[in-house]
Amino acid sequence: MLKISKQELLSLISELRNLGYEVIAPIRSNVTAKLAPLSSVEDLETDYIRVINSPKDFLLPSKEPLFRYRSTATVTSYGLKIRFQTVEGPCPVTIVPEYTPPKARLAFLCIHPCMANSLKYLDSVMLSEPADPYYKARREDMFVAVLECEEGDEYCLCKTVGTHKVPAGYADLMIRKSGEEFLVRSTSRRGEELLGSLKRTQEPGEPKELVPRLKEEYAFERTDEAGIDERDSSKYVDACTLCSSCTVTCPTCYCSDIEDRFSLMDPSNVERTRVRMSCQRKCYSMIAGGTAFLNTKDARFKWRLKHKFPFSERAYQLVGCIGCGNCIAFCPARIDFRKFLGKRVA
Amino acid sequence: MSTELNPYLPKPASISSVKNESLETKTLRLTLINWRAEFLPGQFVQLLLPGVGEAPFCITSSASDSKHIELTIMRRGIVTTASQYIRPGDAVGVRGPLGRPFPLERFYGRDVLLVATGIGIAAMRSLILYILENRGKFGEVTLLYGARFPEDLVYREEVKSWAERIKVMVTLSKATEQWSGLRGRVTDHLKALSLHRDVIAVVCGSPTVMGSVTDELINYGLSRDNIFVSLERHMKCGIGKCARCLIPGGLHVCKDGPVFSASEISIKAIGE
Numbered sequence A: 001m002l003k004i005s006k007q008e009l010l011s012l013i014s015e016l017r018n019l020g021y022e023v024i025a026p027i028r029s030n031v032t033a034k035l036a037p038l039s040s041v042e043d044l045e046t047d048y049i050r051v052i053n054s055p056k057d058f059l060l061p062s063k064e065p066l067f068r069y070r071s072t073a074t075v076t077s078y079g080l081k082i083r084f085q086t087v088e089g090p091c092p093v094t095i096v097p098e099y100t101p102p103k104a105r106l107a108f109l110c111i112h113p114c115m116a117n118s119l120k121y122l123d124s125v126m127l128s129e130p131a132d133p134y135y136k137a138r139r140e141d142m143f144v145a146v147l148e149c150e151e152g153d154e155y156c157l158c159k160t161v162g163t164h165k166v167p168a169g170y171a172d173l174m175i176r177k178s179g180e181e182f183l184v185r186s187t188s189r190r191g192e193e194l195l196g197s198l199k200r201t202q203e204p205g206e207p208k209e210l211v212p213r214l215k216e217e218y219a220f221e222r223t224d225e226a227g228i229d230e231r232d233s234s235k236y237v238d239a240c241t242l243c244s245s246c247t248v249t250c251p252t253c254y255c256s257d258i259e260d261r262f263s264l265m266d267p268s269n270v271e272r273t274r275v276r277m278s279c280q281r282k283c284y285s286m287i288a289g290g291t292a293f294l295n296t297k298d299a300r301f302k303w304r305l306k307h308k309f310p311f312s313e314r315a316y317q318l319v320g321c322i323g324c325g326n327c328i329a330f331c332p333a334r335i336d337f338r339k340f341l342g343k344r345v346a
Numbered sequence B: 001m002s003t004e005l006n007p008y009l010p011k012p013a014s015i016s017s018v019k020n021e022s023l024e025t026k027t028l029r030l031t032l033i034n035w036r037a038e039f040l041p042g043q044f045v046q047l048l049l050p051g052v053g054e055a056p057f058c059i060t061s062s063a064s065d066s067k068h069i070e071l072t073i074m075r076r077g078i079v080t081t082a083s084q085y086i087r088p089g090d091a092v093g094v095r096g097p098l099g100r101p102f103p104l105e106r107f108y109g110r111d112v113l114l115v116a117t118g119i120g121i122a123a124m125r126s127l128i129l130y131i132l133e134n135r136g137k138f139g140e141v142t143l144l145y146g147a148r149f150p151e152d153l154v155y156r157e158e159v160k161s162w163a164e165r166i167k168v169m170v171t172l173s174k175a176t177e178q179w180s181g182l183r184g185r186v187t188d189h190l191k192a193l194s195l196h197r198d199v200i201a202v203v204c205g206s207p208t209v210m211g212s213v214t215d216e217l218i219n220y221g222l223s224r225d226n227i228f229v230s231l232e233r234h235m236k237c238g239i240g241k242c243a244r245c246l247i248p249g250g251l252h253v254c255k256d257g258p259v260f261s262a263s264e265i266s267i268k269a270i271g272e
Helices: A006-018 A113-126 A133-139 A189-196 A225-230 A245-249 A297-316 A337-341 B078-083 B118-133 B156-162 B186-193 B207-220
Strands: A002-004 A021-029 A032-037 A063-070 A105-111 A143-147 A173-178 A181-186 A218-220 A256-261 A269-276 A342-344 B011-020 B025-032 B044-049 B053-058 B068-074 B091-098 B112-117 B141-147 B167-172 B200-204 B227-230 B259-261
Touching: A006 A021, A006 A105, A006 A181, A006 A189, A105 A113, A113 A133, A113 A143, A113 A297, A143 A189, A173 A189, A181 A189, A218 A337, A225 A297, A256 B053, A297 A337, A337 A342, B025 B091, B044 B068, B044 B078, B053 B068, B053 B078, B053 B091, B053 B118, B068 B078, B068 B118, B112 B118, B112 B186, B118 B141, B118 B156, B118 B200, B118 B207, B118 B227, B141 B156, B141 B186, B156 B167, B167 B186, B186 B207, B200 B207, B207 B227
Parallel strands: A021 A105, A105 A143, A143 A173, B112 B141, B112 B200, B141 B167, B200 B227
Antiparallel strands: A002 A181, A021 A032, A063 A269, A173 A181, A218 A342, A256 A269, B011 B025, B011 B091, B025 B068, B044 B053, B044 B091, B227 B259
16 A cells, blocks of 8 residues: 555556556546546546546447448438438448457546446456457456545445445556545556556555445345336336437446448448447337337336346346446436335435 | 457358349348358348448258358348349358257257248248258148238248148238138137147247237147247347347347247247
């Protein structure tokens, strides 16, 4: 353990940059904080409760080219609604996909423990066989420095879902605020090497576990599929505008769509792109012929919760909700799923 | 990076022939360029039409030919409509075979009932061809094939040749005057089949039909373990990463299916 000043903490950023990392850290943006590549070290924000985005936005970008290929297709008319009519048949040449793996070495600095838990969830989805090569390339060599959380706001629910602790192997450095200074300890070899650059001797000993103070606490009951289905959600979903804020700001919502994109100027150069998809949209569950399986706000609201709780528990033995409360805090209709799934206990 | 390491990269194929099955349905025969597709009946592939997009289709050809695959495609969405304009010689991309096939070893030595409606027959053709090639391994096989209008029927000539070796019943729910065969929905004819209870049933069709046929079969006394359905979802990745094909119960149609037994999933997941 090491007690360092803010200046020394900032010096770690340049040290990480020297090691070839792109440092992503919380910065102040309008009224909220967000994770962003740090352009100047002074921008680093350490007094924040929630960030509007999450490491997901860097590991699984909302728009990511998977590969490019050439096609001899030409655009014959501007028909944006009926896309197939813009292409004059498939091409009589072989498709040769060009693929360049992502190169960035990412370092997440001062993310909260809940976000470290989201990395664990994304790992179990994306690295299960067969692993997603794009996620894997970014995930390898990643550096994570967790800033422990002292206090949550009225939307945090990490204690309810048990994500205020950082899972083993998901932090290289643990940072804790202590007045104007920071207590830092390394939890991996990489973290130890980085702290070595400060040229200070580390004191032995583990600090006491820090449990964040939350303004509200809830207890969930019956989060199985039947339990969620049986509940009446009308009180909650009536105000829903289907804006998809919940899935956009959620650190573990990973649903995606893959589409072909090409510019009308050069339609022969096609980019196969993975874009974010939301279960709050009708096209999420639509199959050929227009049949959709999730047709009501009620079905979509419950579907998201079912994906977080029973589906994830079955497939990955993990709860998909990491208790950050972003889906409540950034919901324009103030829909609070905590009240839907349980009762307030504190 | 090769396609072995990146499951999103398509492998090359070219169209060797196109056959019109009905007004809106075509069977494309694909020649795989320098690779083989080792598949079993029930598996699917992702077909990439350059510049248009990708969509999942069940392989409809015989599993004994790994150099070619056939896909029967009905005009419904973006990719399926573009596929209607495909000509022999066109280049396409293929990812797969993906998914879990029919558990054929469980079918051996038993009577099999195949219930297909509409384009659902496409998902079953590979299985039918497998049964015909290994006819001795199966007991009595009955195909109950339902469609709406006479012009919706596909594989017309083939169905006639299948009828020589397995029992085939074709029924139309909106038959014209000229139609001499069975009339009504498939569910109307299930009872008349006088099934015994340990028959293996395979159901494929629209979600509504699959749900009602499965319900009917369970009510008839068939064990849920012996009823298999082939589900349809718009899978995007095909490897369980995009969560577009999640069904109630938390299973992915692309990697846990598309073939499920009725004991693995609820009727609600099959279709309402």
